[in-house]
Amino acid sequence: MSIETAGERAGGSRRQRLLHLCVFGIVVAYASLFAATFSMGIWLVDKEGAPIAADFVAFWAAGKLALSGHASDAYDWVIHKQVAISNGIEAKDAASYFSFQYPPTFLLLTPLMALLSYPIAMFLWSAVGLPFYLGAIRLIVGGWQATLAALAWPAVFWNIVVGQTGFLTAALLGAGIALIDRRPALAGMLFGLLTYKPQFGLLIPVALIAGGRWRVVVWAALSCLALAAASVGAFGPGAWTAFFDSISRINEAILTSGSTDFRKLQSLYGYLRAQGFDAATAWTVHAALIAVLAIGVAWIWRSDRSFDLKAAALAVATILASPYAFIYDFVTLAIPLAFLGRTGFSNREAAVVFAAVLCVGWGPSDHLATGLVAGLLVLGLVVMRAATAQPDGFRQQLHAA
Numbered sequence: 001m002s003i004e005t006a007g008e009r010a011g012g013s014r015r016q017r018l019l020h021l022c023v024f025g026i027v028v029a030y031a032s033l034f035a036a037t038f039s040m041g042i043w044l045v046d047k048e049g050a051p052i053a054a055d056f057v058a059f060w061a062a063g064k065l066a067l068s069g070h071a072s073d074a075y076d077w078v079i080h081k082q083v084a085i086s087n088g089i090e091a092k093d094a095a096s097y098f099s100f101q102y103p104p105t106f107l108l109l110t111p112l113m114a115l116l117s118y119p120i121a122m123f124l125w126s127a128v129g130l131p132f133y134l135g136a137i138r139l140i141v142g143g144w145q146a147t148l149a150a151l152a153w154p155a156v157f158w159n160i161v162v163g164q165t166g167f168l169t170a171a172l173l174g175a176g177i178a179l180i181d182r183r184p185a186l187a188g189m190l191f192g193l194l195t196y197k198p199q200f201g202l203l204i205p206v207a208l209i210a211g212g213r214w215r216v217v218v219w220a221a222l223s224c225l226a227l228a229a230a231s232v233g234a235f236g237p238g239a240w241t242a243f244f245d246s247i248s249r250i251n252e253a254i255l256t257s258g259s260t261d262f263r264k265l266q267s268l269y270g271y272l273r274a275q276g277f278d279a280a281t282a283w284t285v286h287a288a289l290i291a292v293l294a295i296g297v298a299w300i301w302r303s304d305r306s307f308d309l310k311a312a313a314l315a316v317a318t319i320l321a322s323p324y325a326f327i328y329d330f331v332t333l334a335i336p337l338a339f340l341g342r343t344g345f346s347n348r349e350a351a352v353v354f355a356a357v358l359c360v361g362w363g364p365s366d367h368l369a370t371g372l373v374a375g376l377l378v379l380g381l382v383v384m385r386a387a388t389a390q391p392d393g394f395r396q397q398l399h400a401a
Contacts (some may be wrong), residue, residue, distance in 0.1 A: 020145060021222040022271050025090045027151040034160065043161070044119040055328075056113075056122040056163025061087075063114025064101040066107050071235035072242040074100040074107065074328075075248075089118055101250050104231040106196040121206075122163040128168030130156070133331060136174030140311075140338040149341075154361035159328040166331030169197055173318060174335040177241050177311045180208075180216055186218025195224045199322040200332075201375050206315045207295050213300035255323060264364050266330065266371030269323035274369070293317040300386060308343065309389060312336035313382045320375045330360050330371045336378050340385070349384075 034043060041047035061083040062074035071077045077099045084090075112122040130151075152154075159166035176190035179244040191204055208217050231239065253259045255269070262274035268289050272282035298314045315336040319325055337353060345353060359374035 007178040008090055020148070023152045025150050030152075030157050030160075033157075046121060050068065050187075051087075051118040053084070053089050054122065054162045056125060057084050057089055057118070058102075059106075059110050059125070059163075060084075060113050060118050060121055061089075062107060063110030063112070066111045066235065067114050067168075071104065071107055072238040074239075075111075075246040076244040087118065099250070099253075101244055101246075102196055103198065104235055105227045107235060107239060108231055109229075125163055126160045127165065128161075128343040129165075129171070132171035133167040133334075136171045136178070137338050138305055138335065139175055139337070140178050140340055144339065146338060150338070152364075153331065153334045154166045154357060155328060155330040155333065158360075158363060159331050161327060164326075164328040165197065166328040169194070169200060169329065169333055170332045173200065173315060173332055174338065176204075177314060177335070177339075180213055180311075181209075181307065184213060185219045189223040190217040191216065192223025192227060195227070199324045202290065202321045203297050203314065203317050207297050207301045207310070210298040211310070243312070248249075263346075263366055263369075264326055265324070266327055266364070266375075267323045267325045268320070268368050268369075268372060270325075271369035271372055283323075290321045293321050305386060305389060308339045309382065310337040311387055312378075315339065316375060316378045316382055320379060324369065325373050327360070327364055330374065333360065333371075333375060333378060336382065340378075340381055351379055354379055 013269055034130075035311075038045075042052070044052060056082075064069075064083050064087070065071060065074045065080070067205045070079075070217035074366045080100055088130075113125060115121075116124065133156075134147050134150055138147055140146075152196055155166060172190050172194040176187045176194065179187040180189070190200075190296055193202075204220075205217065208214075208220075228240075254265075255273075258273060262270050265271070265274070267286065269286040272285060272390050273279070277285075297314055297317050301310050303310075316333065319329060319332050322329075333356070337356075356374040356377045358379070359370040362368065
């Protein structure tokens with residue numbers, strides 16, 4: 001047993017303060033950068049005041065169509081593009097923006113966005129979504145330090161730049177996992193809401209079934225059905241027909257032909273395609289990854305390991321399993337780090353976390369799927385802890401002795 005000296009405690013305190021100062025500096029840098037880019041006319045609106053197209057166009061234009069009673073037309077790429085252009089929104093790379101790829105359940109949100117002008121709606125989408133994401137982190141960890149670190153997570157920046165769904169996805173996944181044992185009904189409902197992003201639902205049922213969380217499974221199924229019924233009531237069955245008809249076209253554009261650029265995909269599948277591998281090879285390797293992740297998630301959720309470790313394993317496996325993942329989706333990678341961080345990080349683990357931060361902060365690269373690397377680094381942390389941690393039951397026996 002080592003005795004910590006007053007000097008060591010003081011040194012640790014200074015390092016902690018320095019770390020907090022650095023994290024705060026990153027947050028201030030984000031805010032300053034957004035203010036600067038807005039004033040320079042390269043974010044939200046240009047120098048003439050015209051709206052600048054970003055991914056958020058997909059939601060806003062779909063909302064316009066839903067408000068006009070033509071929700072199913074959101075899945076018609078030609079009509080969707082016409083709505084955006086008629087409102088003064090044009091993009092240099094039209095294929096990257098003018099399409100709506102989400103199920104009709106997400107359409108329920110879009111009319112609220114379309115009630116406002118595009119730039120204001122895009123700003124408020126992130127401004128409202130950010131507190132939900134931070135709330136999920138606070139639910140997991142608590143304390144202002146964790147909240148500040150979550151705010152400084154680099155994917156936060158990327159998500160705001162394009163006005164995407166990273167905050168919503170992270171909030172639903174993080175809060176859903178955190179509440180599995182405390183509030184199983186609410187956890188199930190949150191997972192049901194997460195079905196708006198179906199590619200992120202591959203491994204959640206595996207964990208719930210392996211862990212015997214049947215109440216969560218039932219509530220997830222009920223909330224999913226209720227959400228689908230609400231979308232049918234609001235938009236009619238035609239919206240679902242149009243969505244299913246568009247799936248093959250979406251897969252062709254993003255996963256087969258790569259018209260949105262395989263280098264932007266942060267999945268193993270996307271990385272392999274960007275390196276020149278054919279679709280069959282990339283799908284085979286990615287399917288093998290999903291199988292390994294599923295086996296690992298099932299094993300750890302059936303084991304007597306700590307809930308924090310189970311939660312981190314499920315969260316990181318969820319994003320790695322999806323073949324369709326972009327850098328903004330890696331807001332979600334803060335969730336496994338939050339669960340792991342509840343017991344602190346060793347110096348070696350902190351170095352791995354720092355490497356993950358650098359990868360996500362670097363963003364999409366022509367030569368490397370940086371988000372994928374960051375996810376694998378966090379997965380490595382989970383595997384190391386699972387290999388060395390004692391089961392909860394063992395620790396309880398030691399405590400009782």
